[in-house]
Amino acid sequence: MARLTILLVVLVAAMATAFAPVPLSRTVSTTALNGQTRVEVKIGEGEPIESALRRFKREVNKSGHLMDLRHKRYFENSQDRKKRKIVQARIRKRLERMNARRMRQRRS
Incomplete structure (x- = not known):
């Protein structure tokens, strides 16, 4: 039973994205909370704000929720x-x- 528990813990840890290496300046995540879409862009050290803003705009357009809001306006x-x-x-x-x-x- 203990081996099975350890095996399950190792499998879950291997599949979890929290343990996966991610580049510092290119981290982009889109999450949905309570029906709301949230786009996050993490800015790396020394990265200009203009490039981070461009990445943010690109991710917002790719997520498609602005078009959905436009259609739900009326x-x-x-x-x-x-x-x-x-x-x-x-x-x-x-x-x-x-x-x-x-x-x-x-x-x-």
Whole structure:
């Protein structure tokens, strides 16, 4: 029983992110607390505030919660939501096709 407990503790410690090495100046974390999204950017020693601010803005855009807030600003019924999702999917597919075409052209 003691071996099993030790084995479980070692496995949990190995999988925990708290024990993983992280670079000091590039630590970015996005967490959700009570339905709220929080983006953190840790600033390294000697790092200019402008670069940290750029990283923060990039992470906020990547998290997508600002777009979600923009859509929730006014009430959107289910029919309008479906229309918006269809338009977004159409744009996303078009961009994927364009990127695939560019990649094929670069190879040849």
